[in-house]
Amino acid sequence: MEVVILDEPRQLAHVAADAVAAQLAGTPDATLGLATGSSPLAVYDELAARCSRGELSFAAARGFTLDEYVGLPADHPERYRTVIDRDFVSRVDFAPGAVAGPDGLARDIPAACAAYERSISEAGGVDLQILGIGSDGHIAFNEPGSSFASRTRIKTLTRQTRVDNARFFGDDVDAVPTHCLTQGLGTIMEARHLVLLATGQKKAEAVHQLVEGAVSALWPGTILQHHPHVTVLLDPAAASRLQLAGYYRETYAGKPRWQGI
Ligand SMILES: N[C@@H]1[C@@H](O)[C@H](O)[C@@H](COP(=O)(O)O)O[C@@H]1O
Numbered sequence: 562m563e564v565v566i567l568d569e570p571r572q573l574a575h576v577a578a579d580a581v582a583a584q585l586a587g588t589p590d591a592t593l594g595l596a597t598g599s600s601p602l603a604v605y606d607e608l609a610a611r612c613s614r615g616e617l618s619f620a621a622a623r624g625f626t627l628d629e630y631v632g633l634p635a636d637h638p639e640r641y642r643t644v645i646d647r648d649f650v651s652r653v654d655f656a657p658g659a660v661a662g663p664d665g666l667a668r669d670i671p672a673a674c675a676a677y678e679r680s681i682s683e684a685g686g687v688d689l690q691i692l693g694i695g696s697d698g699h700i701a702f703n704e705p706g707s708s709f710a711s712r713t714r715i716k717t718l719t720r721q722t723r724v725d726n727a728r729f730f731g732d733d734v735d736a737v738p739t740h741c742l743t744q745g746l747g748t749i750m751e752a753r754h755l756v757l758l759a760t761g762q763k764k765a766e767a768v769h770q771l772v773e774g775a776v777s778a779l780w781p782g783t784i785l786q787h788h789p790h791v792t793v794l795l796d797p798a799a800a801s802r803l804q805l806a807g808y809y810r811e812t813y814a815g816k817p818r819w820q821g822i
Pocket residue numbers: 596597598599600601627628692693694695696700701702722726
């Protein structure tokens with residue numbers, strides 16, 4: 562796990578966009594894992610800007626989103642499928658149909674989850690996965706207690722996650738769905754490179770556990786300590802509880818080691 566602490570949120574977005582650009586330069590038909598939430602927004606802005614300047618292209622790439630609310634109508638503005646289209650996919654040059662997500666409106670949910678797992682593996686797996694982290698340590702929607710071996714499935718959201726996400730639903734926690742479909746921790750661990758972004762004091766404890774805590778299903782993100790290639794990009798507030806923050810800063814040589822470990 563490489564921990565990178567940068568003072569400016571814009572620098573974080575640049576570094577994450579550099580990782581995507583390097584991936585696409587080497588593998589134009591790369592498979593990208595796309596996260597929703599606020600954390601990756603600046604990365605998507607940066608990628609859209611580079612794409613419009615002709616510096617990179619998603620034309621041959623594919624994308625898979627991490628998760629989806631169950632039961633939100635197809636035209637709901639907070640449906641993750643709609644959110645990722647609005648925030649990113651529609652702003653770059655993906656081919657039509659190149660980005661897929663779990664179907665939160667499926668009548669047969671277990672079958673839809675199995676089909677989603679199949680489509681990821683038929684695409685050759687995810688080359689680069691962008692991730693955020695919840696304040697309770699969840700990754701995608703793998704809430705505390707999630708199995709490290711889990712695959713795409715239905716989950717019940719915790720009260721904390723629904724409270725955190727109420728800001729997207731007019732601050733009405735009751736408007737936030739109670740269930741979601743999410744890639745499992747086992748699914749996410751198969752992506753070849755994980756780039757996780759976290760900013761703000763609210764994430765400090767989750768980040769401390771992620772990087773320095775004991776590996777435990779109570780803090781689902783801690784499983785990433787067992788992944789061979791993770792880059793954790795943090796602002797000073799998110800890094801503020803790290804015991805070894807000084808060490809991470811000292812060892813960072815101005816750009817990440819994309820090669821892993
Ligand atoms: N399902 C998403 C996660 O994929 C995201 O990483 C997390 C943090 O979101 P944010 O980046 O907005 O803090 O919350 C949501 O619940």
